[in-house]
Amino acid sequence: MLAKSMLTKSMLAKSAFLRACRCLPTEQVPVWFMRQAGRSLPEYRELRGEGSMLETIACPEVATEITLQPVRRYGVDAAILYSDIMVPVHAIGFGVDIVPGVGPVVAQPFRTAKDLQRLRPLEPTEDTSYVLQTVTNLVAELAKLHVPLIAFAGAPFTVASYLVEGGPSRTHARTKSLMCSNPQLFCALLDRLGDLAIASISSQLTAGASAFQLFDSWVGTLTVDQYRRFVLPTSKRVFAELKQQHLDAPGIHFGVGTGELLSLLAAAGADVVGVDWRVQLNDARQRLGNNVAVQGNLDPALLLAEWPVVAKQATDVLARNKGQPGHIFNLGHGVLPETDPAILEQLVGLVHGYRYAP
Amino acid sequence: MLAKSMLTKSMLAKSAFLRACRCLPTEQVPVWFMRQAGRSLPEYRELRGEGSMLETIACPEVATEITLQPVRRYGVDAAILYSDIMVPVHAIGFGVDIVPGVGPVVAQPFRTAKDLQRLRPLEPTEDTSYVLQTVTNLVAELAKLHVPLIAFAGAPFTVASYLVEGGPSRTHARTKSLMCSNPQLFCALLDRLGDLAIASISSQLTAGASAFQLFDSWVGTLTVDQYRRFVLPTSKRVFAELKQQHLDAPGIHFGVGTGELLSLLAAAGADVVGVDWRVQLNDARQRLGNNVAVQGNLDPALLLAEWPVVAKQATDVLARNKGQPGHIFNLGHGVLPETDPAILEQLVGLVHGYRYAP
Numbered sequence: 192m193l194a195k196s197m198l199t200k201s202m203l204a205k206s207a208f209l210r211a212c213r214c215l216p217t218e219q220v221p222v223w224f225m226r227q228a229g230r231s232l233p234e235y236r237e238l239r240g241e242g243s244m245l246e247t248i249a250c251p252e253v254a255t256e257i258t259l260q261p262v263r264r265y266g267v268d269a270a271i272l273y274s275d276i277m278v279p280v281h282a283i284g285f286g287v288d289i290v291p292g293v294g295p296v297v298a299q300p301f302r303t304a305k306d307l308q309r310l311r312p313l314e315p316t317e318d319t320s321y322v323l324q325t326v327t328n329l330v331a332e333l334a335k336l337h338v339p340l341i342a343f344a345g346a347p348f349t350v351a352s353y354l355v356e357g358g359p360s361r362t363h364a365r366t367k368s369l370m371c372s373n374p375q376l377f378c379a380l381l382d383r384l385g386d387l388a389i390a391s392i393s394s395q396l397t398a399g400a401s402a403f404q405l406f407d408s409w410v411g412t413l414t415v416d417q418y419r420r421f422v423l424p425t426s427k428r429v430f431a432e433l434k435q436q437h438l439d440a441p442g443i444h445f446g447v448g449t450g451e452l453l454s455l456l457a458a459a460g461a462d463v464v465g466v467d468w469r470v471q472l473n474d475a476r477q478r479l480g481n482n483v484a485v486q487g488n489l490d491p492a493l494l495l496a497e498w499p500v501v502a503k504q505a506t507d508v509l510a511r512n513k514g515q516p517g518h519i520f521n522l523g524h525g526v527l528p529e530t531d532p533a534i535l536e537q538l539v540g541l542v543h544g545y546r547y548a549p
Numbered sequence: 550m551l552a553k554s555m556l557t558k559s560m561l562a563k564s565a566f567l568r569a570c571r572c573l574p575t576e577q578v579p580v581w582f583m584r585q586a587g588r589s590l591p592e593y594r595e596l597r598g599e600g601s602m603l604e605t606i607a608c609p610e611v612a613t614e615i616t617l618q619p620v621r622r623y624g625v626d627a628a629i630l631y632s633d634i635m636v637p638v639h640a641i642g643f644g645v646d647i648v649p650g651v652g653p654v655v656a657q658p659f660r661t662a663k664d665l666q667r668l669r670p671l672e673p674t675e676d677t678s679y680v681l682q683t684v685t686n687l688v689a690e691l692a693k694l695h696v697p698l699i700a701f702a703g704a705p706f707t708v709a710s711y712l713v714e715g716g717p718s719r720t721h722a723r724t725k726s727l728m729c730s731n732p733q734l735f736c737a738l739l740d741r742l743g744d745l746a747i748a749s750i751s752s753q754l755t756a757g758a759s760a761f762q763l764f765d766s767w768v769g770t771l772t773v774d775q776y777r778r779f780v781l782p783t784s785k786r787v788f789a790e791l792k793q794q795h796l797d798a799p800g801i802h803f804g805v806g807t808g809e810l811l812s813l814l815a816a817a818g819a820d821v822v823g824v825d826w827r828v829q830l831n832d833a834r835q836r837l838g839n840n841v842a843v844q845g846n847l848d849p850a851l852l853l854a855e856w857p858v859v860a861k862q863a864t865d866v867l868a869r870n871k872g873q874p875g876h877i878f879n880l881g882h883g884v885l886p887e888t889d890p891a892i893l894e895q896l897v898g899l900v901h902g903y904r905y906a907p
Contacts, residue, residue: 362849364885364887365853367848367853367854368853368854371851371861372858412827413827414827414829416829416865448769450827451808451827451828451829451832468772469769469770469808470809491720492722492725492726493725493729495722495725496726496730500729500730503729504729529722
């Protein structure tokens with residue numbers, strides 16, 4: 192069993208995705224899509240029906256199948272665990288639901304120091320055993336396809352924003368207010384959420400995932416100073432502890448609207464930084480330096496246009512990288528539910544077929 | 550009458566706001582707030598009651614009073630006409646309503662070339678005579694206070710996004726899709742909306758407003774290439790035609806999340822570029838060069854924090870400008886409805902009292 196797992200590991204290490212995470216050259220540009228598993232796929236909608244998302248995630252057979260659907264359909268270079276950034280806080284009983292068409296909703300938002308008590312440490316093998324079962328299933332299935340699995344968790348700031356706001360927010364005003372008015376409490380909150388992220392990702396990696404992505408989706412709403420002072424220290428700790436525990440698992444750091452923060456996202460310890468469509472990939476490269484890989488950066492909204500438009504934009508993204516090793520093609524944010532899967536299929540073909548002049 | 554108006558004009562030209570628009574030195578940093586008139590003010594809520602916003606705008610006495618309320622209460626350096634970016638398209642009968650808690654809603658969104666016929670030219674003296682009456686009232690009232698009035702209109706792209714989406718949108722997917730799939734139609738749409746913006750702003754300036762702001766609030770959702778190719782040409786034409794007709798009225802160009810677009814917003818012909826909180830003011834200066842003034846850039850969400858937090862952040866903004874002429878203090882986006890007016894009052898005092906070391 193151990194020998195087999197070692198063999199799988201060394202085979203996966205040669206995959207284009209994991210090599211690109213390490214800025215190593217690859218024959219073709221690897222590609223996967225955030226939210227590749229999910230609402231845009233008819234086979235997903237059929238399988239999931241009307242049930243709650245958190246219940247679906249808690250069912251390893253279904254979550255395994257959902258994770259595999261886009262790998263089979265599109266031939267993407269990586270699978271990402273079907274889960275949600277709110278799973279760990281839900282699992283420790285903070286009182287979270289994911290409401291269709293709304294997003295995560297928190298019954299009793301985080302308000303005072305007393306609420307810290309509601310954030311006990313995560314015991315992955317007990318609290319989220321279903322996640323680990325899904326990962327175990329997936330690693331076995333994906334080994335046959337030579338496809339690595341990406342573990343993930345929400346970054347402390349983004350999860351905190353849901354806990355403090357009580358749900359999705361355009362302004363994040365309560366979060367920013369708490370951050371600036373009571374930095375001590377805010378940092379204590381981020382610290383607990385950092386522990387949750389570490390425990391959750393670490394357990395997924397131990398169960399066999401090959402890489403991880405830390406989603407700090409809403410961090411682009413902050414000023415540079417706020418990020419540096421209130422967010423960077425905890426995110427740094429998350430990457431450092433995960434690196435110490437899982438030296439061979441590259442870490443991806445992602446957020447939207449982070450043009451001013453890119454170098455700080457790398458400074459947090461990421462091997463790969465996600466870049467949305469607002470920043471041109473060559474500019475992102477310049478801000479990040481040569482030792483950090485980039486992931487992105489096609490606008491998911493554009494996938495609702497016709498194929499020639501998508502093809503042109505995707506080619507632009509590829510051309511801007513100029514063939515430099517360390518580019519994982521992806522969208523700048525998740526696949527929109529209205530996206531036609533046929534477009535994504537064509538897109539994978541285009542990326543895999545793209546060649547840089549030698 | 551003419552002599553009086555000339556006198557007013559030359560007195561206003563000495564105002565800190567108009568001098569800062571020209572990058573001329575001022576004794577104190579001028580300050581005003583986007584949405585300074587509106588939902589955060591109890592006197593506004595009392596005056597407006599539950600009526601429709603478009604109806605309120607169409608009532609010059611009420612719109613005049615609403616515009617003056619924050620000038621009296623806060624002592625800001627500029628008044629901005631109480632109106633909405635959808636007023637011109639509404640006035641020519643495109644079928645727009647502003648729904649409380651939602652925003653602009655379009656009954657029959659823009660879909661095909663046939664919809665261009667629904668965008669006839671604006672005849673300001675007929676279609677929006679109420680706006681011009683409000684401006685005339687305001688110019689008389691504001692002359693007594695030596696406060697200039699800012700005219701405004703929505704920029705072609707942002708107005709187009711509402712017409713195409715049918716309402717507010719997080720992704721602007723339909724707009725981007727139309728832009729890339731049918732650039733000819735999209736540019737024809739922007740062209741008509743450019744004409745509306747020119748006609749609307751020009752009529753407000755003729756009626757006595759001293760400066761204007763072109764709101765391209767959602768343009769930060771575009772890639773740099775999309776902006777350059779599909780938006781910049783029309784915005785350039787708007788500024789150029791207004792400059793030709795009203796040489797002495799400085800133009801402000803504003804959008805959110807425009808870090809990558811700042812130099813292009815200036816290239817459109819703006820004298821002043823609005824900067825949100827994501828970009829540090831000194832970085833914005835670097836991208837814009839010395840001949841363009843900056844407006845911003847405090848995060849409005851922070852105004853929900855306690856005064857010491859607001860004071861620190863505002864001082865940071867001021868310090869980052871290092872006393873360079875051509876800074877108009879403002880928020881990075883509009884005042885949130887929950888904002889305590891007392892905080893804004895203190896903020897105006899802080900900005901006016903701030904002095905750079907000589």
